[in-house]
Amino acid sequence: MERVPIIKIGSTLFVSIQVDLDDEGIMRLQEDLADTLTTSRARGVIIDITAVEIVDSFIGRMLNTIGSISRLFDAETIIVGMRPAVAITLTELGLSLRGVRTALNAEKGLELLNGTR
Amino acid sequence: MEVDNTQGRMATYLADHREKIADRWCDLVVGTVRGRISAVEVRREIDDFYALLLRAMSGADEQAFGELRATLEELSRSRARNGFTPSETALGILSLKDALHELVGESAELVGEYLTFSRMIDDLALHTFETYSATREQIIAEQTTAVLELSTPVVRLWDGIIGVPLVGTLDSARAQLVMEKLLDALVSSGASQAVIDITGVPTVDTEVAQHLLKTVGAARLLGAECTISGIRPQVAQTIVALGIEFGDIATKATLADALEHSLRRAGLKIGPA
Numbered sequence: 001m002e003r004v005p006i007i008k009i010g011s012t013l014f015v016s017i018q019v020d021l022d023d024e025g026i027m028r029l030q031e032d033l034a035d036t037l038t039t040s041r042a043r044g045v046i047i048d049i050t051a052v053e054i055v056d057s058f059i060g061r062m063l064n065t066i067g068s069i070s071r072l073f074d075a076e077t078i079i080v081g082m083r084p085a086v087a088i089t090l091t092e093l094g095l096s097l098r099g100v101r102t103a104l105n106a107e108k109g110l111e112l113l114n115g116t117r
Numbered sequence: 118m119e120v121d122n123t124q125g126r127m128a129t130y131l132a133d134h135r136e137k138i139a140d141r142w143c144d145l146v147v148g149t150v151r152g153r154i155s156a157v158e159v160r161r162e163i164d165d166f167y168a169l170l171l172r173a174m175s176g177a178d179e180q181a182f183g184e185l186r187a188t189l190e191e192l193s194r195s196r197a198r199n200g201f202t203p204s205e206t207a208l209g210i211l212s213l214k215d216a217l218h219e220l221v222g223e224s225a226e227l228v229g230e231y232l233t234f235s236r237m238i239d240d241l242a243l244h245t246f247e248t249y250s251a252t253r254e255q256i257i258a259e260q261t262t263a264v265l266e267l268s269t270p271v272v273r274l275w276d277g278i279i280g281v282p283l284v285g286t287l288d289s290a291r292a293q294l295v296m297e298k299l300l301d302a303l304v305s306s307g308a309s310q311a312v313i314d315i316t317g318v319p320t321v322d323t324e325v326a327q328h329l330l331k332t333v334g335a336a337r338l339l340g341a342e343c344t345i346s347g348i349r350p351q352v353a354q355t356i357v358a359l360g361i362e363f364g365d366i367a368t369k370a371t372l373a374d375a376l377e378h379s380l381r382r383a384g385l386k387i388g389p390a
Contacts, residue, residue, distance in 0.1 A: 080340065082338050082339050083304075084297060084301055084303075084304060084335075086338075087300055087335040087338040087339050088296060088300065088335055090335070090338055091296075091331045092331075096338070102337060102338050102339060103309075103340035104304070104307055104309060104339055104340045104341065108340060109340070112340075
């Protein structure tokens with residue numbers, strides 16, 4: 001199982017999910033991210049899910065959990081690049097991801113992070 | 118189709134009196150179409166059909182009956198599309214019976230054959246009618262899609278602001294389409310603000326509100342903010358009476374207000390020149 005790389009740029013952690021993650025994969029990402037956040041002193045996390053075509057309720061919930069974990073380290077999570085079909089699925093599942101912010105693409109996500117600081 | 122001797126005798130009769138029957142048949146059909154198709158065209162259709170019918174009835178050609186039905190289907194489809202009534206379409210084939218009956222008249226030896234033949238023609242007429250109604254159903258389905266497409270435009274109001282003017286009742290199917298089109302437009306235009314104008318939505322009940330909330334929620338997941346505009350006084354009263362909560366979604370009375378709000382949210386401002 002390949003790991004999702006976490007790239008640190010300045011005070012932002014950049015996570016680009018390029019494969020359809022299974023439950024195990026997203027759990028590992030959550031652990032990795034928590035580890036990185038403790039050491040990196042990052043202020044923001046951008047999770048790019050442009051390539052993700054399928055989500056289920058578990059992944060939806062984990063994205064929220066990642067948001068809550070980041071907030072404990074005083075970092076804001078922004079989910080970027082969600083596909084319309086994914087957004088519709090999450091809405092139908094009743095998951096509105098209240099714990100995280102969203103942006104259309106990585107650039108806008110970065111603007112959002114910088115704007116709030 | 119079973120081809121027996123009687124059919125064979127009738128086939129011979131039809132072949133012998135071909136001109137006479139076809140002429141009379143043609144006259145009868147031209148009488149019913151009231152000038153919407155020229156007599157020449159009717160004659161051509163009848164000649165084609167007659168030839169196929171003879172081939173089918175002679176029993177020599179096994180595919181002829183299938184061809185006959187196919188021709189009939191084609192004919193019924195074009196009649197349905199050109200706005201002919203079901204009776205007019207069915208009469209096109211049924212009048213062959215009249216034409217034949219006039220000729221066969223009282224001659225006793227062909228009565229049995231005529232009955233068998235009549236049953237076959239009835240069967241074909243039923244087939245015509247089925248094709249006719251299937252075509253009509255298809256037309257209705259096409260129009261429904263067209264109306265659905267027409268009624269949900271997504272317009273660009275400003276750089277980074279798109280608008281969705283909703284007109285007509287918002288049912289589940291339309292709500293779904295609106296959501297898809299809005300999300301696609303957000304992605305393709307890179308807009309961060311969307312205005313949903315419900316001036317043209319006659320009533321807002323809990324179901325419609327639910328659809329709107331879902332759409333706004335989905336747009337939020339893409340990182341876009343929605344403003345709902347065009348709330349009329351009666352609609353506002355209904356919303357409050359039903360206890361519908363729009364939460365933190367901005368709602369405005371007019372599209373102008375919503376545009377101003379969106380511009381401000383996008384960090385833009387319109388002032389006097």
